[in-house]
Amino acid sequence: MNKKLAILLALFIAISGIAVFADGGGGFYYGLQTSEYPFLNDYPIRNNSLGLAYYGGYGYGVHGHTITGGFGFAMTDTDGETGIAGGFGGVINGVRFIDWPVTISLISWTSIGGISTGNQEGEDGDDGFFALMEEITLEVGIPINRWFMPTVYAGYQVAGNLIPGTPFEDFLVYTPVVGVRVAWGKFH
Secondary structure: OOHHHHHHHHHHHHHHHHHHHOEEEEEEEEEEEOOOOOOOOOOOOOOOOOOEEEEEEEEEEEEOOEEEEEEEEEEEEOOOOOOOEEEEEEEEEEEEEEOOOOEEEEEEEEEEEEEEOOOOOOOOOOOEEEEEEEEEEEEEEOOOEOOEEEEEEEEEEEEEEEEOOOOOOOOEEEEEEEEEEEEEEEOO
16 A cells, blocks of 8 residues: 555545544525514514525534534515525634524534526616625524434525625615524534
8 A cells, every 4th residue: 555545545444433523514404584583573673685585505513603604595585576686605603602402503604606686777777796694593403313403593684795896885775584494413
């Protein structure tokens, strides 16, 4: 056996051994921008929601209580009236407060991507932007078993244009969000 192959095999075995003890997972999710949280009907939330739906995939690892990972998603107008559509990808950072018998986590979803505003042109007549999006969510998951966990979440999302135009002026959305996530992995 050559020396390089032996070193690669040793690294693979070491990394595999570490992964056996790591927590984390990955899966898919579906979310909605909303003008109010369904569970707080009597408390108005400042927003300019476009009523978009978004869906995508994600993966993350947990070390201690720290969560890190990545994700990607597509978003679209649920009614098809505005023609808004786009896609974003980014990083997940957060903290898990409780991990058994339910998980409770606070997560930051930071992403960049592109969005077409359809028939809602910006001030300069632009109908598409390279944009930045930030979403903070409080998540509650129920590990059904060691490898499967559905999660519900509620949070707040802010998205704004970077180019063209003046950043966060030609296109700006701030809205409550709610959704569900389904993950497979190692959860306890």
